[in-house]
Amino acid sequence: MLRDATINFDTTGTPPIAAGQAFAGKIMDDRKSAKPTPEAACEQTDWLVAVRDKRDKLAFARLYDHFSPRLKGMLVRSGMTQAAAEDVVQDVMLTIWRKAHLYDETRARASAWIYRIARNRQIDVIRRRPRPVPDELIAEAETRETREADAAIGLEQEAAQLREAIEALPEAQREIIERAYVGELTQAEIREATGLALGTIKSRIRLALEKLRHELRDLREE
Amino acid sequence: MTEITHHLPDWLVRSYATGSLGHAFSLVVAAHVSQCDECRARLEAEELAGGLVLDDLKGMAPSDDLRRRVFDGLDDDDVIVAEQPARAGIYPGAVVEAMGADSPRWRALGGGIKQAILSEDKEGSARLLYIPPGMAVPDHTHGGLELTLVLQGSFSDETGRFGVGDVEVANDDLDHTPIAGMEDVCICLAATDAPLKFKGLLPRLLQPIFRI
Ligand SMILES: [Zn+2]
16 A cells, blocks of 8 residues: 555656656546636745745735744755744845846745755755755746746646645655655665655656746747 | 656655754755755645644644734844845855855865755755766765755666656665766765765764664
């Protein structure tokens, strides 16, 4: 039963696409009729878009109220003192405000983007050196508008399915997943543990990246 | 750019996303993802899962002082958000950051082979290797896991050919002899979670014990 919902990590470098799709396909069977609707969008993502596009301070306050306790909880659980965690939360919230123009809702939900910023900052602080991060693939505002508006909603639906899948896991499995993403597991423990099947989500983000590359190329050629 | 055929294993992408990976391996992940959209998508999928867990997490009330500090900071233009340097030639931004310059400070190892150590800590080390065409890549595993990312040229061994962007994941039980391709000097980013073998400055007894 564990096999149904999880896959083993391997070290061969082969992405477990087949396993991921089989897994997600099973969940999707029940919800084939679900069509993208604007209501399916995530309110945190809407807030972040409002911060990006309108420098909306009320939306920012909502993001703060939603994420700052969660970020603090996560950082304390992964080993920081409360004071150090609050310093990181402060930096994360100010980074959200200043880097909102880089946010691309067709590739990331607000919580995913904020999760990454928090990890980057936390690791900068605990290792006292900058965390190596991938070069940014920047979405220009004009290309973002030409990409399909429902890409974000599609991502939201994938997220809802993944959330259901996590909730359907046996308690012990769910706890391992939570501990891994909170940052309580070591590299060796993550290597030993089984992982979530993220194949269909990966494919969707991959598509968004392809579109972005395409648009950026067109822009450059103009 | 040629097609990347050798990608990061899942557990590495996930360990990076969750913040549990040491500096040397993180450098390889960041450098590979910089040029591989397949692994960028996998990393962003992991971050989506991380965001879901964050969203459902039982929080911890922040102090009133934190709220004040954050909202005071919004209009404070002195707050600087640190940026990683941009890519320089074949070197992704993360590598430029680790080099502390736009090009490596090479040190000769003999036979035309050079290296530039980028980082070394208790969790492992990372360095750049410069291998002239047709030369064997020095085998520097020391009982750990080794990741080798090609930044220029290529190398081949018993397991296949590795071109620009490809990453080889080798356990110490892999007995291989990689040879640089004839088309160009091969420049690789190599990271290991074991102490460096032929740096030779640290007495064996002082070398820390590692968890694999
Ligand atoms: Zn890849």
